[in-house]
Amino acid sequence: MTDGTDSNGTEAEAVGGKIRFYRFSNRLRPKTGVPPGATARISPEALQKAQVAIDDMAEDYPDWAIGHVDLLAERHKRLVFSPESRPEHYKEIHRIAHDMKGQGGTFGYPLVSTIAEALYRLTATNAKYTDAEVEIVKAHIDSIRIVLQTREKDPESVTGKRVQRALEAVIRKLR
């Protein structure tokens, strides 16, 4: 048994042809105040309170998420007016779509996540940067805007389905 001291912590020096297993005692569990061997949980009241906090944030989500949609729309304009710099603007749209993909579902808007994910994939490295594709990008941005403006949380609702069908129709027409 050694104390594991490593003079500079570099990978090459540390191994020297050996495989090391580091087995240290659990430092974190004793900090929770739960006696050894006892089972524990996070207080249900705290979990409930945390859920309420998320719900409150979700209430405001459409208002500030529209700011992201405005940024997407701004980038789309540049795609139209500066075709030579489409890769650069695609990259930014791709990044914002990724962010929205993660936020939508978390704040109770799964349809935002679904459309943002489609936009994220559309603007990935295998994008074609054609005029038709730029139109499809716009259709995605418009769809997200509608979902947020109508505060539509349910993908299976009349509005939810209408938005999805309209987007699919644009994609079919332009591809």
Add this chain to the structure above:
Amino acid sequence: MADYNFRSFRILVVDDSASIRQLVHSTLDIIGVGHVEVAAHGGEAVEMIKKSAKPLSNRLMQPGGSSFDIIMTNMDMPTVDGMMLLRWIRRHEESPDRFLPVIMVSSYADPAKVRDARDAGMTEFVAKPFTISSICSRLISAIERPRQFVQTSGYFGPDRRRRDLPYDGDNRRFLADDSPEVEIISD
């Protein structure tokens, strides 16, 4: 059943999205985590982790060198992303605690991305969109079920084999604790 008390925990939340930072911060706050700090990207997190170093001169290969207990980081961020941050924590000589539990949060839930993060030494993975329960369950897993760390020429991080599952083909799991190639380090 007892309730966990996280009052003495210090957790760093790293996310480029202000709303997600706020959300995770609030959640951790409400479940009683005593000290929650936030960083907007990996570079800021590296500086904060460096400053969190405890005076443990020349004892880099020991856990507990940072006053942070857990790092919860988004995977995809501009400039220094979660993967770079994870690699820095696990491999860099200036990292005060190469054993820090790192919970990776990402909307890249595809298996290849999860594998990349696992191979870089992550402790737990939370897919976005996340829920209160997915955050809390990974937090508890990091606290209750820490794995041994493995160091080979190509990997340093928590044991990637969580379970001893059956497999097809030849047995390539030759090493035992008493094998000459194996060194066990413990406290």
